[in-house]
Amino acid sequence: MRTRPTTATAAAALTATVALLLTGCGGSESEDSGKDKIAGADTGASASASPSPSASEDGVDRPEIKLPSDVKNVFEGGSTGDPVKDAVLADNERMINSIDEAITVDAEEHPALKFYSKDNALIAAASYVQSFYEAGTTWTGSTRYYDREVTLSGENAATVTYCGDETKSYSKDRETKEVKKSPGDADDYVSYSARVQKNADGVWQTTNVVSERGSEKCQP
DSSP states (O other): OOOOOOHHHHHHHHHTHHHHHHTTSBOOOOTTOSSOOBTTTTOSSOEEEOOOOOSTTTTOOOOOOEEETTEEEEEOOOOOSOHHHHHHHHHHHHHHHHHHHHHHOOOSOOHHHHHHBOHHHHHHHHHHHHHHHHHTEEEEEEEEEEEEEEEEOSSSEEEEEEEEEEEEEEEEETTTOOEEOOOOOGGGEEEEEEEEEEOTTSOEEEEEEEEEETOGGGOO
């Protein structure tokens, strides 16, 4: 399972959220550094294109998202037959990938994070990313997302519910690159409920996310 930051670490991370948002989720610049050090710094894995849905299908100018070769998100049930719901699910995938890119990839900026999240969701995502940085960890492996459903609320709002299976994703020390593998347990199954809104550019941005770790409805 991924190592989850302690309450103290998460609290400390929250104080850095404003700076994180302004610098594209970077940490503070060190004296001998030529750039900001951000979450996912020096992962030791080359970045490869993530399995995010194609941006060319709707003509939106989207920031590129890349994940390291040892990090993979698997999304089940991406096609509902309803083009609006499919578009919501596609941007939900991109939102999830944007957060994991910020955690695992070293870069001066992560524009996708603010492209797919806003309001409470952006603050929570930034705090979550920074908490990994503060704890000196990242993650590796594969996370599965399933039971994904969209409920539309008019033309420009919707709710996305889904489950996450982290039994094959593992904590990785940023400096030593040591991977801590452990047997999966109930806490590796997480349920999510995300509120999304369609902006003027046609992007379904996540505005709020509620999650429950150890969710019984997501366990096999």
